[in-house]
Amino acid sequence: MDEKLLQVAGLKKFFPIKKGFRRKHVGDVKAVDDVSFDVYDGETLGLVGESGCGKTTTGRTIMRGLNPTGGQVLFRINGAWKDLASIKEGEMRPMRRHLQMIFQDPYASLNPRMTVEQIVKEPLICFHIGSGREQRARVAELLEVVGLNPKRYMERYPHSFSGGQRQRIGIARALALNPDLIIADEPVSALDVSIQAQVINLLQDLQTDFGLTYIFVAHDLGVVEHICDRIAVMYVGKLVEFGRTEDLFYSPKHPYTEALLSAVPRPDPRHRLQSAGVEGEVADPANRPSGCAFHPRCAYAQDICKREEPKMTTGQASEEGRYAHQGACHFADELTLTGVGVD
Amino acid sequence: MQKHDRLLEIRNLHVEFPLKQGTVRALQGVDLTFNRGETLGLVGESGCGKSMTARAMLGLVPDPGEVTQGEILLYRKNEDPIDITKLHPDGDAIRKIRGADIAMVFQEPMTSLSPVHTIGNQIMEAVILHQRTSKDRAAELAVEMLEAVGLPDAPRQLSTYPFELSGGMRQRVMVAMALSCNPKLLIADEATTALDVTIQAQILNLLKGLQEERNMSILVVTHNLGVVAAVTHRVAVMYLGRIVEEAPVEKVFGDPKHPYTKGLLASVPKIGSRIGGQSAGRLQTIAGDIPDPLLEVSGCTFNLRCPHYMKGICDVEVPPLLEVSENQHVRCYLYSDEVSESRKAEAAGGEIHG
Numbered sequence: 001m002d003e004k005l006l007q008v009a010g011l012k013k014f015f016p017i018k019k020g021f022r023r024k025h026v027g028d029v030k031a032v033d034d035v036s037f038d039v040y041d042g043e044t045l046g047l048v049g050e051s052g053c054g055k056t057t058t059g060r061t062i063m064r065g066l067n068p069t070g071g072q073v074l075f076r077i078n079g080a081w082k083d084l085a086s087i088k089e090g091e092m093r094p095m096r097r098h099l100q101m102i103f104q105d106p107y108a109s110l111n112p113r114m115t116v117e118q119i120v121k122e123p124l125i126c127f128h129i130g131s132g133r134e135q136r137a138r139v140a141e142l143l144e145v146v147g148l149n150p151k152r153y154m155e156r157y158p159h160s161f162s163g164g165q166r167q168r169i170g171i172a173r174a175l176a177l178n179p180d181l182i183i184a185d186e187p188v189s190a191l192d193v194s195i196q197a198q199v200i201n202l203l204q205d206l207q208t209d210f211g212l213t214y215i216f217v218a219h220d221l222g223v224v225e226h227i228c229d230r231i232a233v234m235y236v237g238k239l240v241e242f243g244r245t246e247d248l249f250y251s252p253k254h255p256y257t258e259a260l261l262s263a264v265p266r267p268d269p270r271h272r273l274q275s276a277g278v279e280g281e282v283a284d285p286a287n288r289p290s291g292c293a294f295h296p297r298c299a300y301a302q303d304i305c306k307r308e309e310p311k312m313t314t315g316q317a318s319e320e321g322r323y324a325h326q327g328a329c330h331f332a333d334e335l336t337l338t339g340v341g342v343d
Numbered sequence: 344m345q346k347h348d349r350l351l352e353i354r355n356l357h358v359e360f361p362l363k364q365g366t367v368r369a370l371q372g373v374d375l376t377f378n379r380g381e382t383l384g385l386v387g388e389s390g391c392g393k394s395m396t397a398r399a400m401l402g403l404v405p406d407p408g409e410v411t412q413g414e415i416l417l418y419r420k421n422e423d424p425i426d427i428t429k430l431h432p433d434g435d436a437i438r439k440i441r442g443a444d445i446a447m448v449f450q451e452p453m454t455s456l457s458p459v460h461t462i463g464n465q466i467m468e469a470v471i472l473h474q475r476t477s478k479d480r481a482a483e484l485a486v487e488m489l490e491a492v493g494l495p496d497a498p499r500q501l502s503t504y505p506f507e508l509s510g511g512m513r514q515r516v517m518v519a520m521a522l523s524c525n526p527k528l529l530i531a532d533e534a535t536t537a538l539d540v541t542i543q544a545q546i547l548n549l550l551k552g553l554q555e556e557r558n559m560s561i562l563v564v565t566h567n568l569g570v571v572a573a574v575t576h577r578v579a580v581m582y583l584g585r586i587v588e589e590a591p592v593e594k595v596f597g598d599p600k601h602p603y604t605k606g607l608l609a610s611v612p613k614i615g616s617r618i619g620g621q622s623a624g625r626l627q628t629i630a631g632d633i634p635d636p637l638l639e640v641s642g643c644t645f646n647l648r649c650p651h652y653m654k655g656i657c658d659v660e661v662p663p664l665l666e667v668s669e670n671q672h673v674r675c676y677l678y679s680d681e682v683s684e685s686r687k688a689e690a691a692g693g694e695i696h697g
Contacts, residue, residue, distance in 0.1 A: 050539035050540065050541065050542075165632065195388075196610070197610035197612075219540070222612040225612065249615070259541060260540060262544075263543065264540055266613070267568035267596060269573075277541065281509050281512075
């Protein structure tokens with residue numbers, strides 16, 4: 001739990017905007033712009049933010065589902081560091097054994113023409129692991145692990161499963177190769193609350209049982225608080241705050257985090273929404289506001305916020321610097337922001 | 344509640360879908376009362392019938408579904424109540440109700456606005472249809488509405504198309520359109536589900552403000568318990584076609600009675616659960632899955648997943664709606680006088696299992 005598994009440094013992913021007949025390059029959508037964070041063995045790191053903030057793109061770029069525009073993604077495999085951002089596609093393939101993904105939509109992420117057995121077995125076939133019989137036994141074991149009865153379900157097709165069961169199948173597939181890191185992209189947001197709780201519990205049990213590390217991409221702050229050890233908040237392609245869950249939720253350092261926390265409607269009528277929420281809309285990543293991207297919506301904005309882009313503070317490096325609570329705000333150390341109140 | 348306060352009443356509503364594979368009973372006896380100036384929340388998980396109830400109120404039950412029993416009575420001032428279920432879905436009578444008495448805001452603002460008409464035209468269309476005003480007057484009204492929902496630069500927005508607006512702006516336009524004919528009841532069917540939290544908070548605050556200002560009734564249909572707690576006065580919890588609990592919002596969240604309500608509330612991860620640096624532990628869950636809609640469950644529809652299931656009682660007959668405290672109604676045998684205390688005590692021992 002004390003060693004780093006992944007070091008993301010200065011990660012960038014730009015999508016070019018092309019215009020006109022000659023497809024002239026006129027600008028970039030800076031979906032991920034200079035994002036850095038570390039992930040430690042066995043922890044759950046949350047990536048949160050509103051739509052268009054780049055949280056999903058960050059996850060995909062780490063996996064090399066998308067090729068990064070710049071930056072480093074150092075990943076520890078068998079004790080050696082590999083830069084996933086710069087290796088060739090052919091060299092990437094064997095790396096994928098070690099990092100897997102769970103997707104948001106359990107209806108779109110399973111092939112409707114394959115049986116559950118085929119779906120879960122596919123990674124084993126791709127990496128030539130075991131004989132046919134061994135593979136089948138492994139599939140049965142995996143289904144058991146995620147709480148599906150293998151005898152009953154192995155031969156069935158995805159359409160006969162509910163959303164929660166499908167998500168379990170997706171999880172079994174991600175586990176097939178014994179990965180070190182799982183990037184879970186909104187794994188529970190398509191599920192009903194009673195089913196969502198089951199899947200969250202399953203993910204936590206699997207983490208303890210198999211020593212998994214998660215990057216958990218989500219927008220639901222209640223879920224994130226529940227499952228994550230540390231959280232990175234993103235706004236229009238940049239990290240605005242990073243820290244331990246409790247630090248970030250109870251004493252946020254960035255006004256955007258404060259706004260986000262205050263906007264969540266809580267299942268408690270005693271905490272009714274405050275009428276003074278944050279105004280305006282999420283900025284366009286193709287046309288970022290100058291300085292701090294949040295300044296047009298920020299209640300604390302001053303002149304400097306329009307002119308200069310704030311740097312991430314180094315934070316109070318407690319315990320080997322790992323739990324530093326960082327915020328990218330000019331006034332991170334001066335403002336006293338309200339987090340989630342104590343009842 | 345006094346009689347004249349009542350705006351709409353749903354009595355024993357049944358909606359069925361005869362399909363090749365069998366009959367889906369989408370609603371199995373829904374009773375609900377809407378009072379003027381009140382916000383009611385209708386919550387439940389997918390397939391519970393919350394959206395179907397809302398659609399039935401506008402005569403919009405999709406094919407091949409039909410209302411097989413029950414009535415939906417709309418009370419207008421100084422008029423006899425109108426039963427919406429008896430009206431022809433394409434007739435003049437129902438079209439006068441839609442928009443003018445009851446208006447609806449849908450979940451997906453991109454698909455419910457016409458992409459080829461300007462915002463202004465879409466709002467004015469409804470106004471001209473219902474209020475028979477001139478075009479100029481309708482345009483003025485449209486600007487007023489857009490201002491009321493907080494759209495900046497309203498006169499200019501009349502000539503914009505939906506694709507030029509963000510999701511939050513589009514949802515504001517939907518609300519403006521729904522408000523344009525001064526409805527007595529506004530139905531918001533998952534109206535904020537597709538929006539980001541900061542935008543969701545803006546729309547919820549907007550609805551709350553409008554309601555207080557216009558003394559309108561609002562029906563909030565959602566699966567999000569946070570949204571319900573934030574804006575409603577009274578809550579009805581649905582499970583598989585029936586209302587299982589109905590009470591003022593403080594009671595539903597503070598002292599829930601039905602095992603399903605309790606389970607639902609316990610399974611939501613709550614913000615603020617890690618105060619003091621503790622790990623949040625495991626979530627409580629409701630065992631099992633929402634059953635297939637074709638499956639006919641005898642007795643209480645929740646009995647398959649209920650931790651307090653009483654064999655021979657819960658699976659025989661549908662429990663009646665019981666008043667357990669003032670204004671709090673629950674459809675559960677645990678609160679029935681007809682069931683012996685020893686049976687209840689035995690069943691109550693069963694904790695919600697994970």
